[in-house]
Amino acid sequence: MSVVEAAGTDLHRIVASGKWPAAAGKVPIEWLGAIRERGAALASNLPIPDRKLEAWRYTPIGFLTKALYQPVLEGPFDAVQVSDVDELFLDGTDNIRLVFVNGYLATALCSNIVHADGVELRSLGGSMGEPSDELRDKLDQVADKRHVFAALNSALMSDGALIHVSANVTEKRPIELLHISLGLEQPPMCHPRHLIVLESGASAEVIERYCAIGDGAYFNNALIEVSLGAGSRLRHVRSQEESAKAQHLSDLHVRLGTESRYALTSVALGSAWSRTDIRVKFAGEGAHAELDGLILARDRQLNDVHLSVHHDVPNCTSRETFKGILDGKGKLVFDGYIHVAQDAQKTDAVLANDNLMLSRSAEVDTKPQLEIYADDVKCSHGTTVGELDQDMLFYLRSRGIPLARARQMLCQGFAEEVFGRIVGTPLYDRIRRLLAARLYETE
């Protein structure tokens, strides 16, 4: 009789091993030491999620027990050439593009890296120069509440962008963080980590994308921290286009200062399993957040968005619009939580979650929640679940448009409220096309 070793991944054992990623040249990044240890200590004390944890009830992580995921401890991956990945690049942009391959900055794939006055662009791994104290001091300070994966990211973060825009500086060119993942026989577990700091009156746009070469299995466990100073403005576009066998987890933490503006467009189209936690905290009065998302859950795909918005101070407004499209045996989880603290008078928040079911075998678990402790607020939430409209389908077909294409067009139309936020950009064309291609594949 042969002994079969358990193939699963033990997160606690990974932490206990004490092996942390090194930068280029295999040198540990010294200034990260304390953060890693804090993350490791936290991770070893946090439970591995199962169905008994309310926040994970509909999002089982069975994939971890089925394969041995290996944290990527060394980079960069120089073997990847521009010609291997240029189909993932957006056409005709002058974006400042940072490319990460399996969690490590790939210098040869980056473009338009120009250091403008007042804009500090560094990488965790150090290959773009030493980060300033402002950046070092902020790292790991925005993220507050965490689950075990977020803690694990702090322990195992490999590389990422550190962005600092000085007071009253506007960076006009979008900064694109393009993650390219490559599945390996033993699926890699990558830990990209980004920090975006806008000082008072600064303004910038960040595009965060997750793509793959090939259709291999891997697990991305990313964490992004955003700190917005008084009167600053950030447009943040996220597009998850992972491979069909991938697992994707990302944890986004945003802190809004007085009268700052944050606009998020978050699109999840890929992966076999994904979970995105978005945690937005109002820390200064008069701030506004606009959070929009489109989530696709195709056959056997599970995509989850956990949104939690904390109105801790008065006079802030937020709009949350998340739309889901489900097909086959797809599963979609949406948890939208808005907390209004006792002092947060004159809060104005509107949460909407609309879902389009293309199949009767799909499942959506949606839970909007408002928890309000102030007495002078304007808050509402609404959820809908519906099917494609037969009148609309017939109208399109009566105009000569074949059924499959008519369905695609109506799905694109449904997504347009979210996609429309970035209309006119190359990413808009790309995600519209991707969405259509992933639904009712034609020709």
Place this chain on the structure above:
Amino acid sequence: MMLSVKNLQAEVDGKEILKGLDLEVGAGEVHAIMGPNGSGKSTLAHVLAGRDGYEVTQGSASMDGTDLLELEPEERAALGLFLAFQYPVELPGVNNTHFLKEAYNAQRRGRGESELDSVSFLRLIREKMEMVSMKPELLKRPVNAGFSGGEKKRNEILQMALFEPKLAILDETDSGLDIDALRTVSDGVNALRSPARSIVVVTHYQRLLDYIEPDHVHVLAGGRIVRSGDKTLAKELERRGYGWLSEQGEAA
């Protein structure tokens, strides 16, 4: 015959609506089908266009010799059948120009013709818009969404002008139109009259026929054509109402 309908019987939700309808429309002719509410006018229009939920239990319908009832709605459109809706459907998030171009090129593909590129298409659609006096900004909006009643109907006639169908069925195109909009829409339709194009105008009121003059008028009652004549029949209906004919229809 451009349209040949023989003994057509159809039901909706198990209820028999068309009870043996015969209609022959020659090339280049304009026929009006009039009748009281619930007589089956809209059902006839939808059955010909191929809408789901209308079950044909007997009879036949062919266009230019091709059996329509065997075809999907999109195939009928590519063949040259066009239905102008009584209530044009709003399509939120679907850009009007994009929709028109998709539809135009889908019909061309359906006929084995090459597609028109974006620049040529824009030139073509601008030309057609002038014909129906449609505001150019309506091209940038989602299809029919937030359009006024008149704008929706103009958008229908714009499509008729664009697709250049062999057979156009106008379902209650006058409903919800004020007199000015009615005139523009009718002018658009009249400009599209041609020896190669047949038009079937389905309407409850005679009013529209003052603007679009039919060659033949039929009265539909109780699921059958109960009377046919020339345009003077429409005038007679306006004077006498439908009552006297429905009774005849029921009795027949």
